[in-house]
Structure formats: structure tokens, C-alpha cells
Amino acid sequence: MTGQDDDWAVLLRQALAGDGRAYRSFLAAVTPVVRGIVRARGRGFDAAQCEDVVQDVLLAVHLKRQTWRQDAPVRPWLYAITRHKVVDAFRARGKALTLPVEDFADVLPAEAEADPTERRDMEKLIAMLDDRSAQLVRLIGFDGASSAEAGARMEMTEGAVRVALHRAFKRLAQLRERHVD
């Protein structure tokens, strides 16, 4: 347990110092843990909805990563962020789910796994960004471009790409916030 936390702390410290590879390892390492918590807490959510919440948590971890104190263990911090976002998700989907449940009571069981729209929350949000930001997030996220490659394709400097990407993530979180209301 503590060994794992130490590993995470090392990765997150490197990430905060600007090491993208360490950061990616960190996010990849914590994702299964976050997913486990979301699934355990989010009873009543199907797998797709859970994954949306997992992505919300990761976005929050990303935007709030500087609130981690470098001398503190990672786990309590990560759990607190996860809990906060799961509560948010309950509040939001509680509203969203109570409405259609009665209306579509007979179609709901068949749709639960098949409907792909549930998994596309993040994509919907990306589509709400301005065109260039959306293109940038897609280039890096879907096409696996690095900042430098994305910059070359979009005729931006790498520095400008990083600034724009950071703004895009902040904007996504704001859109999500509004989406949740």
C-alpha cells in the first residue's frame, strides 16, 4: 500500500516538475484505482456512466494537481478528489435519470449497454469548445500527436500549443460544471 503510494508520489513529483512521461505513467497507474472507487460508490451507474465519471476525476486531478502537497501521501488527496466528483456525478445524473426512468421504463433495460451516447460525455464537451481547441484536443487525444506534431499541423509553436491545450482543459471543466447544472 505505502509502497504504491511512494511510487505515485515519485511520479507525481516528476510530473509537477514538467515530466510528461512520468505524468502519463501516474495517470495510467491511478486510473484503475479511481475506476474501482467509482464503480463501488456509483451503484446504479452502468459501466459507461462510470467511465464518464472516471474521466471527470482525471480531468479534475489534472487541473488541481498543484493542490497536492509534495510531502503528503498521494492516496488521501486522490480519494478526496474522486469522492468530490462522484458526489457531483450523483447530483447531476440523479436529476437526469429520474426524469426518463418512468417515461422509458420499458426500453431502459435493452438500452443500458447498447446506447453509446453515455460514453461520449467528454466528446460532447470537446465539441462545445471553439474549433481550434477542439481540433487540438482531438489531434493529441485521438491521433496521439505530441505537442510538437500538433503544433506543426496547426501552424502553432509548441509553446502556444501547450498554452492552448491547458486553456482547453480548463474550459472543458467549466463546460462540465455547467453541464452538471
Added chain:
Amino acid sequence: MRTDDLIRALAEDTRPEPPPARRVVPVFLPAVALSMAGLLAVLGPRPDLAQALTSFVPAMRHVLSLALFAVALTAALTAIRPEGHVRLWPLALVAAVALGLLAWAWMATLPEARGMALMGKTNSICLIAIPILSALPVAALFAALRGGAPASPTLAGALIGLAGGGAGAAVYAVHCTESSPLFYVTWYGAAIGIVTVVSALIGSRLLRW
């Protein structure tokens, strides 16, 4: 978007940002300096300031205001971490000292003089000036701590209000000539209370994440 894709995109955004706590000093000090400059320009310091600072009872206005500021700011810096457990007893301690001083002054003041000492001559300007003088410090703290992730945005906002209100009260105390704790605990307290309630409301919106 698959979660792996999201992770890849997030990992490309590695611009280091300073922790929220480290943003406080660069914005807060100028804000307090401006408040102080405003006070000195508009209201001016009390003429016997040096004397008031060396006698215990009047000096406690400054001490209590600054203590409230320090304790509330410490608590606010904890509150903006998602896993932070805010300890409220230091705040309760400051409140207890203030109320103890209030009770002592009540006993020490002749019954017929209590009403005058409590109401003072400047309670309305105190109620207006402290919130105005607190506005910039509070705004600076919100600006610095916006990047935080408080478990309770309302609590974090209230603590920012207490800290900014304490700073505003400490600035106002440089001008204020009312030396009875019956006056300053009551009216400073009320003014800081107003700042705190407003800040809690602002926090509940501004610090959501």
C-alpha cells in the same frame, strides 16, 4: 473519447503551475498596501497611534485582528486542498479571547457608561469602512486560491472572508479611536461577520470545481 486517449492528451499539458498557497503573498501584500494607502489618504491615522499601540486594551484591536487574519488564512490554505481537514479550534480560541475581553470590559465599565461605550461614536463608519477595506484583501485571496480544490467551497470562502476581514479590521484599527472592547469586539466583529457571509456566498460559486 476513451480514457486512454484522455490520459494521453492530459499528459501533454505539463506546464508547471505554482501551488495556490504560493500565489498568496504576491497578490495579497499589494492589496493590503492599497487598502492601507486608501485609509491613510481618506480617513488618516489616529493622532495618538503610537500611544494606543503600547497600552494593552486598545492594542488588542490590532492583535485580535491580526490573529484572526493569520489563523483564518492558515485554515483557508488547508480548506482549499481536497483532503484538507480544517481545524476550527484556533479560530474558536481567537473568538474566546475576544469574548473574554468583551466580558471583562463589561464588568470593568460603570453600568451607566456601558451603553455609550458599546455604541461608541463611530459604529456606522466602522461597519462601512471595514468591509470596504477588506474588499481588496478578500479579492486578492480569492484570486490566489481560485485554483484550489476545496471539499467545501462555502467553508473555504468563509475562511477567506475571515482572513480578509481580519486584515481589513487591522487596517481600520490604525484610524479608529474607539478603545473600549465593548465597541471594537462588537462592531469589528459585526463588520467581519458581514465580510465572512458575503465571502462564503462568493466562495460557494467561485471555488466550485
